[in-house]
Amino acid sequence: MTSLLLGLCTLLTALLIACGGDDEPDPPPATEEPDAAQLIADASLAVANLRSFHFVLTQENAIIPLPPNFDLESAEGDVVLPDRLAAELETEVQNINVGVDAIAIGSQTWITNPFTRRWQEQDVDLRDYADLGALLPALLPAIRNPQISGESSLDGVRTRQVTGEANSGDLQDALPFSLPNQDVRVEVWLGEEDSLPRRVRVIGPLISGEGQDAVRQIDLTRLNQPVEINPP
Numbered sequence: 001m002t003s004l005l006l007g008l009c010t011l012l013t014a015l016l017i018a019c020g021g022d023d024e025p026d027p028p029p030a031t032e033e034p035d036a037a038q039l040i041a042d043a044s045l046a047v048a049n050l051r052s053f054h055f056v057l058t059q060e061n062a063i064i065p066l067p068p069n070f071d072l073e074s075a076e077g078d079v080v081l082p083d084r085l086a087a088e089l090e091t092e093v094q095n096i097n098v099g100v101d102a103i104a105i106g107s108q109t110w111i112t113n114p115f116t117r118r119w120q121e122q123d124v125d126l127r128d129y130a131d132l133g134a135l136l137p138a139l140l141p142a143i144r145n146p147q148i149s150g151e152s153s154l155d156g157v158r159t160r161q162v163t164g165e166a167n168s169g170d171l172q173d174a175l176p177f178s179l180p181n182q183d184v185r186v187e188v189w190l191g192e193e194d195s196l197p198r199r200v201r202v203i204g205p206l207i208s209g210e211g212q213d214a215v216r217q218i219d220l221t222r223l224n225q226p227v228e229i230n231p232p
Contacts, residue, residue: 034125036146036162039190044140046195052080054222055087055132062206062214065177067109067124069093070100077102078222081133084229085126103232113191119232132218134174136197139145142170143186152189155221156200159189170204196223 057075058185064072070091077087085104090097098114104126110119127134153159168182183203187195201217203209 019060034148036148036164039148039162039195040143040146040164040188042195043188043190043197044137045070047136047140047197050081050136050196051224052078052222052227053220053224054078054227056219057132058217058219060213060215062090062210062216063144064130064175064216065207066091066126066129067122070098072099072130078227078229079106079133080227080229082126083133085132086156086229094163103229108231124204128176130177131174135218136200138171138174139166139186139200139202140188140197142166145186150186151192154189154219157198159198160192161187161189163187166202168204171202171206175206179208180204194223196220 018173021212055075055077057072059073066072066089070089070093072089072091074090075087078212079085083104083106085102087102089100089102091100092098095115098113101112101119102121103110103202107125107127109124109126112118113120138154143164143166144164146162148160148162150161153158164186166184168178168184169180171178172180172182182205184202184206187199187201187203189199197220199217199219201213201215204212206215206216
């Protein structure tokens with residue numbers, strides 16, 4: 001009898017092992033890590049369908065030269081692609097800080113007189129100095145050796161931070177003042193769900209006299225929200 005019971009126990013154990021048992025949960029499926037190059041490619045495609053955005057431009061140890069004789073330090077405003085911009089500019093003129101407003105529509109540009117605050121049309125195309133609408137389509141495909149460097153939340157949006165390098169010459173269509181053949185560091189924060197950039201940082205010299213500590217940062221919000229920009 002004892003031998004019979006031992007035999008039955010051995011048989012049941014063997015059957016349970018062969019069936020895998022019902023108490024052992026299946027292992028969770030392996031999650032595939034995102035590829036930095038693919039994130040940049042997806043962002044480039046997403047930007048191609050971008051129609052408008054709100055931006056805040058800040059700079060450290062850097063300026064952007066603007067007509068007629070302004071040095072742009074910071075700006076906040078809206079861009080409607082392909083060629084409309086309205087912004088408040090913080091500038092410096094002969095070592096004096098001056099705030100002005102600017103509107104650009106196609107090749108037409110208006111800037112408020114810093115003293116009278118009246119609008120004055122300028123005989124310049126602002127895009128010949130800086131074209132924020134063209135910056136992202138130019139910058140993203142130019143990023144080399146991209147690497148994912150972190151995750152964070154910006155303005156309530158989950159993003160992945162991708163870091164890489166770029167040649168300043170690739171930015172000249174958007175930032176014509178850029179020197180050619182300067183290596184700069186690029187950091188972009190891309191939305192996890194829509195791949196659209198929420199922050200862009202370019203670190204390194206773009207104009208003569210700047211050092212490696214020159215930083216230009218653009219924060220983007222209100223993506224694809226309706227905006228009207230009309231002449232003043």
